[in-house]
């Protein structure tokens with residue numbers, strides 16, 4: 237049994253890594269630092285190359301959550317977390333593939349066999365990218381009020397509406413779309429697999445200070461016709477089923493943020509040992525060293541919480557509260573740590589030769605994506621105090 241000792245992290249996690257886990261950690265760390273980090277800033281202005289997607293597939297990243305019979309490795313949640321943390325050290329946005337592929341594998345689990353055979357092997361080999369579309373221009377946190385419609389016409393469904401702020405909108409091949417096929421509220425919502433090369437689909441990519449590699453944007457569905465067997469799961473169960481299954485993703489996000497912060501802190505430790513001010517390395521000024529110590533402490537606490545979620549998910553135990561905790565805490569302490577690293581580097585920190593500003597912009601995006609801090613705190617209070625004390629339902 238190995239123990240996690242990434243960078244300047246003190247070690248001693250309650251998670252005991254198996255030999256396979258430690259090997260994965262080493263492999264992903266090396267790939268992140270050698271293959272991803274040197275080009276991290278490039279993908280803010282150039283498209284993420286298909287070759288690199290395939291390379292990620294070759295080292296097993298794309299198929300981590302895909303069942304073995306469809307070409308994946310059916311990893312544990314802890315392993316998914318290791319991948320998120322380690323790869324984010326090189327390129328924070330690569331963790332979006334982990335998130336979306338895990339969500340797609342889970343949702344497509346309830347789909348028609350032909351859909352699974354068509355899409356899951358393509359996800360695992362890095363040939364296909366899948367998006368997940370819940371948010372709309374008018375509804376985000378209260379997604380159960382969504383307006384996109386799916387109307388049954390003979391053997392088809394016809395989808396109409398706009399989905400907003402969708403990761404991979406610019407180049408996804410398939411989108412898992414939540415649409416209203418019944419009445420008001422969550423029980424009127426179903427889930428549909430919509431290939432994005434169909435007539436009536438159009439895309440609009442947003443300019444964005446962070447996460448440009450994920451080509452986030454809007455997807456417009458203008459009378460898009462899909463076969464009825466592209467509905468996933470039973471009528472009206474799409475929303476409720478999906479929401480229950482996704483707690484683990486909050487820890488994936490937290491660990492990606494932790495990875496970006498841990499890498500920034502590692503870089504800052506080295507910088508502080510070498511940069512001199514007032515006749516000595518800045519690391520010998522307590523004002524510098526203590527800041528680093530505090531951020532290492534908070535980032536480590538976020539890491540522990542996130543791996544606890546993954547362990548609970550692996551053992552099939554409830555983890556909604558801890559998942560909501562790490563989703564607000566992880567991105568927040570990570571963004572704060574990276575902010576401090578920017579300032580501790582002085583003027584070069586605020587430039588585009590170093591990755592620090594980009595990391596901060598990327599991490600802040602995921603303070604919002606998959607649920608804001610306020611919504612997470614609402615979940616925690618609901619779980620602790622009871623549903624009757626929630627301000628919203």
Ligand SMILES: Cc1cc2nc3c(=O)[nH]c(=O)nc-3n(C[C@H](O)[C@H](O)[C@H](O)COP(=O)(O)OP(=O)(O)OC[C@H]3O[C@@H](n4cnc5c(N)ncnc54)[C@H](O)[C@@H]3O)c2cc1C
Pocket residue numbers: 368369370371374375376377378400401402403404447452601602604605606607608609610611614627628
């Ligand atoms: C980088 C990124 C990637 C994303 N990727 C996807 C994706 O792939 N697919 C997808 O479907 N969506 C995606 N989203 C959208 C994301 O899930 C939503 O932005 C998020 O759920 C919040 O919704 P909203 O932006 O509409 O904010 P709103 O719901 O309009 O909220 C605005 C503000 O009000 C606060 N607020 C709302 N209700 C309450 C309340 N009851 N109590 C206290 N405060 C409240 C919120 O916390 C927030 O600060 C992404 C967003 C980002 C930034």
